[in-house]
Amino acid sequence: MNKVMLIGNVGKEPDIHYYDADQAVAKITLATTERGYTLKNGTQVPDRTDWHNLVFYRQLAKIVEQFVHKGDKLYVEGRLRYNTYDDKLGKRHFVTEIMVENMELLTPKQQS
DSSP: OOOEEEEEEEOSOOEEEEETTTEEEEEEEEEEEEOOEEOTTSOEEOOEEEEEEEEEEHHHHHHHHHHOOTTOEEEEEEEEEEEEEEOTTSOEEEEEEEEEEEEEEOSOOOOO
8 A cells, every 4th residue: 555644834835837628737845843852861852854745636736726835734645656867967866756635724714
């Protein structure tokens, strides 16, 4: 089974692209943080923040375009996908993305 569940904060405004007949893809980064703690011997373990690349397709991408902004808190479910590509200099890059299948906005809606 390939399943990922994350709760985190959006790192920047969504990057939206349209292709074919009104089909959309949205990409965002999501920060998840594990809180630091103190060991019994007094050693401080700092917070650890990880960044995740999220990809949304079709209707979910349009919802992201309309409602998701930098700093918003999201819950997402999806699956991992690994890609590689070679840049112009021939260097190979490895990319891990989460293909989002379900999303819930956790940031309260602003009052007008």
